[in-house]
Amino acid sequence: xxxxxxxxxxxxxxxxxxxxxxxxxxxxxxxxxxxxxxxxxxxxxxxxxxxxxxxxxxxxxxxxxxxxxx
Numbered sequence: 773x774x775x776x777x778x779x780x781x782x783x784x785x786x787x788x789x790x791x792x793x794x795x796x797x798x799x800x801x802x803x804x805x806x807x808x809x810x811x812x813x814x815x816x817x818x819x820x821x822x823x824x825x826x827x828x829x830x831x832x833x834x835x836x837x838x839x840x841x842x
Contacts, residue, residue, distance in 0.1 A: 786812040806833075 788810050789797075797803040 784812060784814045786810065 789808060794809065797806070797808050
């Protein structure tokens with residue numbers, strides 16, 4: 773059985789983007805069709821589990837990457 777982690781990770785970096793950055797993203801050709809408000813780096817997010825009792829009215833995009841050193 774895999775242990776589920778409800779919330780938070782060791783050494784996580786969560787960032788709420790300031791309004792001036794959000795305004796810039798609205799004009800950028802790559803990001804103008806996205807509504808980016810938060811970003812973060814979650815090292816070791818294995819087994820993360822989040823349950824929202826009432827769902828969410830937002831779309832959540834997760835980009836996952838796995839790297840190993842040489």
